[in-house]
Amino acid sequence: MDYNFNEIEPKWQNYWREHHTYRCVNQSDKPHYYVLDMFPYPSGAGLHVGHPLGYIASDIFARYKRLRGFNVLHPMGYDAYGLPAEQYAIQTGQHPAITTERNINRYREQLDKLGFSFDWEREVRTCDPQYYKWTQWTFVQLFNHYYDKELDKARPISELVKQLESGTLPTEGDKRWAEMNEGERQDYLMNFRLAYLADIPVNWCPELGTVLANDEVVNGLSVRGGYPVERKLMRQWSLRISAYAQRLVDGLEEVDWSDSLKEIQRNWIGRSEGAAVWFPLDIKLNADILPGLQAYINQGEPQPVPSFEIFTTRPDTIYGVTFMVLCPEHELIDIITVPEKRAEVEAYVTWAKNRSERERQAEVKKVSGVFTGAYAINPLTEERIPIWVSDYVLSGYGTGAIMAVPAHDSRDFAFARHFNLPIRQVVATDPQNLTDPSTWTESLDSKTGYSVNSGFVSGMKVKDAMAAVIDKIEEMGVGHRTVNYRLRDAIFSRQRYWGEPFPVYYKNGCPFTLPEECLPLLLPEVSEFKPTATGEPPLGHATRWAWDEKNRCVVENTKIDDITVFPLELSTMPGFAGSSGYYLRYMDPHNDQAYFSAEAVNYWQNVDLYVGGAEHATGHLIYARFWNKFLFDIGLSVKQEPFRKLVNQGMIQGRSNFVYRSKEDNNLFLSKNIPGREENTVPIHVDINIVNNDILDIEKFRQWRPEFAHARFQLEDGKYICGWEIEKMSKSMFNVQNPDDLVARYGADTLRLYEMFLGPVEQAKPWDTNGIEGVFRFLKKFWKLFENSSDTPADSASLKLMHQTVKKITDDIERFSFNTSVSTFMICVNDLLAKQTVSTQIVEPLTILLAPFAPHIAEEIYHRLGHNTSVCQAVWPSYDEKMLVEDNFTYPVTFNGKMRFTLDLPATASQQEAIAAVKADRRGQKWLDGKEPKRIIFVPNKIINIVI
């Protein structure tokens, strides 16, 4: 009987489902292992071909670990909230819950066909109230905690309040806690909460009534609709992820991730060490401007005169400062600008503020700025330094103000050149030979060299000068050593419908969280998914959706004039909210008392292996680490890092095929290698499903589209050869390969093996089915091998081969090298098929080895070999080292380093035997020349290196 995957695969998929083969329990004598995939967003297009790659790899590993005797947690779920379902809802009126449900069912169907060993009883969906209850709960915790910089962890905000009340902690700012009213106190606490409301500059589109992400805005117009977009300060929820910046950097040391991914995260967090320095203002203190400067007088370092703070990573260059620059958003601009410059400065600030992020990025090289007419004093040199405004200084980083050292910073250099400001050299690689900086074409940014023209640090190495200057400014009380991070707080509100509602209501404009027992706050039904006419987010359509404080419940259609009923937050949470803690929920998915139980998390700890795309490096993987660290601080999570080992599966690109249409004759198509084809034809994308190994199926092509019905061809060797190119996988390029088609044609086992055979899991590669036949042939051979097997005892050659295969496959899986595993299987089967008959003693262990890769065929053979339990309950075969050794090897022999001859030796030979063999050899005698070898370097199977 032939290998009939059509019969085998559904049979065992049903068997596994009925027998709950992959059910996983939270207690076991076995060691535990948690294998996790990044859960998919169920898009309408179905499972995308890149997804199975990672799922197959993790499934192989999960199955392998089970066979090695581990209790394996291998769950799957859906990141079900998201924009596409909502956009579809706006266009069609179809509720996103319905489309999402439909897409999930389609995903599930596709996943089931591939034979994954997920424990579906643990499935989570981010849009399920039983799940998002805990997303909301975590938000409430974030709101109720602050970051204690002393203890370096999150603590309840109530403890901060206690300290403020007792006066052990003074308030920052002009008012003391005791003097504040309730509203002021809430406002003050908002500066500390880990989830907080604050005014943040956003891209606001008035026509669409929503905030847009930077990539949704082009040239100041919305991508959708082309409406004008303005930068606007808006009150938005944010997560104070920046408080965790240092711990997010430090944590990278202890995880087993690729260096490149760690590096991406390090860059994203952007830690840089430097100094904060206060520059006093040199202005006349008159009654007009004095109130505005109060904050600059009282705040921070105790300065008797108004000063402003800058951040620099190059304190050593402070003697080279020739101007200062403030960002256009800096509140000091308004105060210090001299009257005669005011009009010019205001015009510039208005222009700069209205530029979109995109415009700003596109015109990075354009220098713009304006002089305020005001001056600062360099605290070390006491020079007067002009203060400028320019948008090359960003408000979101440092203090939004810099000291400019044009000689040693390329941006300051460009600015100085443009406005003809002085450039003063204070660092030189060769202090003896200074050149005139006004002749330079670029700044000297390097940190190697010596300080020059720099007062007391002149002559020091840059590194020493940095330390010396910081010491000096600390001593003078005008600054201090500090660290800055590029990481910004995460904006957490979206004016969308299809997301988690915030468990927040507003009382006198102040946000309060709902009590825990009232969670989840259900997403209300709305009549429309667009923003309301008054510009509220879609949740504004929920009629009088509100919190009834007296009855402690959420109400709708109520009279809002009731004084105990308060409006609820109308924004929803962003996509990363639901995905930041899902791996913890899988540990205990049905718990309705807690996010997850202490027992569950103590048992599973954290994810041992996480497989997913590197595109989440600066999104999900940062947020999830933050989320986990917070849960760790409040005693829920038991590990600082959620994902111990991470494997990034490579991106799958598309391999497009082309036909070449003649420029003269629209019905004539030339095969790729016909002379003159390049000049006389235009390439046209052709559906890859009617091309096999770059050979076009001519009949299918004629049927493909009416315009090709009468196509004629110039063939080569009777075939039409198509061209190809690696491109992004997309419908419009007809290069999307649907996994379903391949399963139908070759079976899931072949697809699984083939995806692994393509190349290393981590590597990006084009999708290409050219080699799938070879893998399919292998499975047919494996089947044949089983059919040829008999109960006769195994011969020693076969046994040896089997042991070698066990070792190789085991090693390959451990180091995640599945492509070489497939090769190993092929070699083994080809060797065994050359024999008349093969013992079932050999076939059975090979079947178990194959089970992680091709579970259906392995299950079928395992049962046919007489077992009535699943191959998943089998024991991974072990190997005997003695069986691996080759009998004889040819060794290259060298004397004093020179290669002389080769020698045959048994692999098990000892040093003495090796020396004896050399002595016995005629050439050996000649080179030894009667002398005894001093030392012999003898590596089995490698080399004999003899030192006389």
Place this chain on the structure above:
RNA sequence: GCGGAUAUGGCGUAAUUGGUAGCCGCGCCAGACUUAGGAUCUGGUUCUUCACGGAGUGGGGGUUCGAGUCCCCCUAUCCGCACCA
């Protein structure tokens, strides 16, 4: 511009981690079987050469008895960040 990675036959890749480069598969060539084949089997396939031989892991240098592998300098491609002081 900064940071990270990669580079091996016609193609995807492999190399016991410093030890005979090209395993395995695709494709191709030749042959067998077959009414037929998108089936199966056998042999060959880095380049060059009739052959003997020679060359060869993006290019150039170095370390080593020995380098695809380690070091330095280029080049190309891919990815991430991008006025982050």
